[in-house]
Amino acid sequence: MADPLFPRLALIGIGLIGASIALAARRAGVVGEIAIHTRSPATLKRAEELGLGDVYCSTAVEAVKDADCVIVCVPVGACEGVAIEIGPHLKTGAVISDVGSVKAAVIRAMAPHLPPTVHFIPGHPLAGTEHSGPDAGFAELFQNRWTVLTPAPDVDSEAVARFTAFWRALGANVEAMSAEHHDLVLAITSHLPHLIAYNIVGTAADLESGLRSEVLKFSASGFRDFTRIAASDPTMWRDVFLNNKDAVLEMLGRFNEDLALLTRAIRNGDGDTLFDLFTRTRAIRRSIIAIGQDTAAPDFGRRDHKPAE
Ligand SMILES: NC(=O)c1ccc[n+]([C@@H]2O[C@H](COP(=O)([O-])OP(=O)(O)OC[C@H]3O[C@@H](n4cnc5c(N)ncnc54)[C@H](O)[C@@H]3O)[C@@H](O)[C@H]2O)c1
C-alpha cells in the first residue's frame, strides 16, 4: 500500500465537519494515525465510541504533537484561541488548516500565532447539513463538492499540492482563491441564504398564535425548506455573520434594493417585471442542474480564481 499523504492527522473539533473528515480520510487511506481533540469531554467520548480516530486527546497540544497535518474544525470564533494554544507545539513542516465558513477573519485570527516553520493553508469545504456534532458526520459529505483553499501566495507549493491531493482523495473538487474573494462569493451563495431563512422562520414564529399554528400546519412546501436551513447551528452562524460583516452587508444592500423593486412591481401590478425575473431565475436553476452541480459550488469565474496546483 502507498505511503499515506500524512502519517499523523490531528483534528481539533469533532463535529459534523471534523467527523466527516475523519471518516472520509480513513476510507481513502490517506492518513496513518488520526488524533482527535475536542473541547467537551462528552463529545470526545462519543467520538471514541464512534471509532472516528486512533488517539483521543484531552488537550489540543497533545493532539498536534508530531502531527503532519492539523485541521481545526471549530466555529470561526474559536479559531484564534486554538491557534494560540497549538502554535508553539506544531511540528516543523506540518500543514495547518481549518474548515471555517469565513476565510479572511480566520486568517487574521490564526496566522499571527503560527510559527513560520509550518505551512498555513486555510480551507473551506462547501458541503454541510443543518446537523452538528460527531454523530452527524458521514464519509460521503465531500463527494463531488468543492473545497476552497486560500493559502497566501508565498506558501510552499509542494505543501499546497499535498493538501490538495488530500481533499481530492476525500472526493472533493479543489479550487484556490484569495480569502477576500471567497468571503464575497460565499456571502451571496451561503451566508445571505441562511440569513433569509433565519429571518423568514423568525417572522413566521412572531405571528400571532392563530396564524402561527396555520403556518406550522401547512408548512409542507417552500417554507419547510427554509426551516431546514434555519435549523442550522446557532453558534456557527452567529460567528459567520460576526466575521464576514462587510461582505454580507454589501450583498444584503443589493438584496434589499432588488426586493424593493419587486415590492414596487407587486404594488403596481407590474406582471412583466415579475415574469422576467422568475424566467431568469428558473434558467439559472436549470443550468446548474444541467452541469450536474446542483449540489456543488456556483460559478466563481473571476481573475483571482485559479485551479489549485
Ligand atoms: N455545518 C456546515 O454545514 C459547515 C460546512 C462547512 C464548513 N463549516 C465550518 O466548519 C466548522 C465546524 O462546523 P461543524 O458544523 O462541524 O460544527 P459542530 O458544532 O458540529 O462541531 C464543532 C466542534 O468544535 C468543538 N469546539 C468548539 N470550540 C472548541 C475549542 N475551542 N476547542 C476544541 N473544540 C472546540 C465543539 O465541541 C464541536 O465538537 C465551522 O467553522 C463552520 O463554519 C460548517
Ligand SMILES: O=C(O)C(=O)C[C@]1(C(=O)O)C=C[C@@H](O)C=C1
Ligand atoms: O446544505 C446545507 O445545509 C448547508 O448549509 C451547507 C453550507 C451551504 O451554505 O451550502 C453551509 C455552510 C458551509 O460553510 C458550507 C455549506
